Amino acid sequence: MRILIIGGYGTIGKRVTEHFSMEHQVILAGRNNGDIQVDISDSESIEKMYRDAGELDAVICIAGEAKWAPFYDMSEADYQVGLQSKLMGQVNLVRLGAEYLPKGASITLTTGILADDPVPMTTSAAMVNGGIHSFVKAVDLEIKKGIRVNVVSSGLVEDAVEKYSSYFPGHHPIPMDKVVRAYIRSVEGRGRGEIIRIYE
Numbered sequence: 001m002r003i004l005i006i007g008g009y010g011t012i013g014k015r016v017t018e019h020f021s022m023e024h025q026v027i028l029a030g031r032n033n034g035d036i037q038v039d040i041s042d043s044e045s046i047e048k049m050y051r052d053a054g055e056l057d058a059v060i061c062i063a064g065e066a067k068w069a070p071f072y073d074m075s076e077a078d079y080q081v082g083l084q085s086k087l088m089g090q091v092n093l094v095r096l097g098a099e100y101l102p103k104g105a106s107i108t109l110t111t112g113i114l115a116d117d118p119v120p121m122t123t124s125a126a127m128v129n130g131g132i133h134s135f136v137k138a139v140d141l142e143i144k145k146g147i148r149v150n151v152v153s154s155g156l157v158e159d160a161v162e163k164y165s166s167y168f169p170g171h172h173p174i175p176m177d178k179v180v181r182a183y184i185r186s187v188e189g190r191g192r193g194e195i196i197r198i199y200e
């Protein structure tokens with residue numbers, strides 16, 4: 001398969017890239033690194049990415065940002081970061097992917113446990129994740145050409161424990177191989193419209 005991984009240099013992305021590179025042709029995309037430069041918060045940049053990438057069998061997005069801050073400090077502009085990047089960035093990957101991707105391709109998005117089990121300071125990140133879950137279920141009812149769209153939603157991953165564990169007291173870190181398997185299930189399985197939750 002020819003697989004485009006957006007965010008393939010990130011904490012989760014590099015593990016997913018390592019796996020798929022063993023058996024597939026992987027094309028990496030990101031804002032600063034990769035074979036293709038893309039900023040998913042800009043739909044023109046996404047369109048250019050699809051034009052430059054050539055024919056793809058699968059797209060995996062493990063990228064997108066949202067502002068973390070106490071609710072009383074969050075301005076409208078702060079919410080806009082998550083809406084433009086993580087939410088509309090991933091929606092636009094599907095919206096434009098529906099046009100550019102061939103029959104039977106798959107698109108795998110990424111959210112996280114905050115959608116179901118938020119922690120303080122995540123009114124934006126949790127909201128955006130929940131929105132993507134609803135979007136994935138709804139778009140599956142209409143998307144054509146047999147294109148499959150799924151989302152991987154994991155808990156705090158082992159490789160990010162040092163950075164984020166203080167925000168997730170008592171949470172059990174998710175082993176990286178378990179996280180990678182969720183992406184394999186989405187790309188190589190037949191599931192569609194699925195929220196693949198890996199919380200334990």
Ligand SMILES: NC(=O)c1ccc[n+]([C@@H]2O[C@H](COP(=O)([O-])OP(=O)(O)OC[C@H]3O[C@@H](n4cnc5c(N)ncnc54)[C@H](OP(=O)(O)O)[C@@H]3O)[C@@H](O)[C@H]2O)c1
Nearest residue numbers: 007009010011012030031032033039040063112156157160
């Ligand atoms: N870490 C966790 O424990 C965890 C758990 C569950 C869910 N998640 C979610 O998984 C995703 C990845 O997390 P991570 O910890 O792997 O993040 P990370 O280490 O910060 O990596 C993010 C990657 O995405 C790219 N990126 C960011 N914004 C982008 C944009 N607008 N356009 C294109 N590429 C962009 C970055 O590359 P450039 O800097 O080159 O753009 C980087 O390679 C996030 O959505 C996060 O919320 C993370």
